[in-house]
Amino acid sequence: MRECISIHVGQAGVQIGNACWELYCLEHGIQPDGQMPSDKTIGGGDDSFNTFFSEMGAGKHVPSTVIDEVRTGTYRQLFHPEQLITGKGDAANNYARGHCTIGKEIIDLFQTNLVPYPRIHFPLATYAPVISAEKAYHEQLSVAEITNACFEPANQMVKCDPRHGKYMACCLLYRGDVVPKDVNAAIATIKTKRTIQFVDWCPTGFKVGINYQPPTVVPGGDLAKVQRAVCMLSNTTAIAEAWARLDHKFDLMYAKILRKRNLCALLLGMQIGEATVENRMEFPQKIKNRNIIGFSNTNTGYLSKENKTLI
Structure with missing residues (x-):
């Protein structure tokens, strides 16, 4: 075991x-x-x-x-x-402090079959069905329906449109009343859709697992108890949209810090150029990595400087 x-x-x-x-x-x-x-x-x-x-x-x-x-x-x-291990330390909602000082020793680099290259390690999590108890009384989604829902933006844990990017790998874990035949048929249908694209060098990047134990819900929770569910981890270039939004928000915050030098004391001893600028410079590289993998800027969800104000 x-x-x-x-x-x-x-x-x-x-x-x-x-x-x-x-x-x-x-x-x-x-x-x-x-x-x-x-x-x-x-x-x-x-x-x-x-x-x-x-x-x-x-x-x-x-x-x-x-x-x-x-x-x-x-x-x-x-x-x-x-x-139980007890310790103390607070990043005070400061990403640079948590990433570069307090949390530096506990940051671990790992490789999985979803990550083709070390710098492309930002999987996108998706869960389906996200359905209320009232709605569950009237409908039970099939394997094909919950599989299709995994590729919809409404079921994602990160706000981005996967239709604007290309997938490198997908890992799906089904639970409940699911048989391999239905899963294979659902994935075959997904591959035929033009809205869901894979990179040229990875046309069949699906890994599937099935747990026949039906999913359990927490009493009083928002999710309904269903017969079947699926959780998907995917590596897609569309997540560059999230980095573009973070890029824009950082620029706005950093501009305020430059205008108010007294806020630098909140960095608790770190120089501005030591952590914040270094992390800021990593954002375009993360977006560029997605563009290189997808071979097309128009399909990766990358937003240019002119469009960043629309995020």
Whole structure:
């Protein structure tokens, strides 16, 4: 049995991680105090929970993770005290401080099959179906429909239009009532669409996984419980749109800093040219990398200097 160790860093990372562990407990039938009921049917009747949880001597299941900010939460009895690491340090919503000083030692470079080159490492996450409980009563989406939804901007976690870019690789994980035949048919249909383009050197970059356990929802959440769902990670040149927006916002912020020299003290000792300018110069390179991969500026979602004011 393989083991997954999760490390959640920063305020947003810890909050998202805490929500993930709540969902893991619901999926495997583990209570907030770490106890699993004797009825094994709740957890699926197997020991798959060992991938994320370690069983202690008293029958308590604790996450195999390093996490904090859960000591006073609902699931405070779930985590083992010896696996809690406490520290202090705040970036004060300053990206340069978190990236270049406090967070520099915990930044890790990794390679996956979604990343063809080291500098092209910004996957786009998509989930479908995003549907409310009221709407779920009247319709159940098929495998083809949720697959098509993954390529729509409304289902993406980053605001960009994938129709303006080219895909390098796609990794899809299906859950629930899904069979390989339907998945292969849905992907074959996707490849025939002209609105979804792949780079010339990677025409069939799909990797697919199927988990027959239906997705679980958090009680009181906004998402409805559905029979099937899919999560996709893709590497597309369209994400250059996000960098162009960030480029424009940085220019506006940096102009204000230059006009108000006294705000430089908020950088906590760093010189302006030491971190902010260095990071600013990386944005055009990130966009340029997408243009080179896509072989066409018009299809990569790149916005020129003249159009940046429209972002």
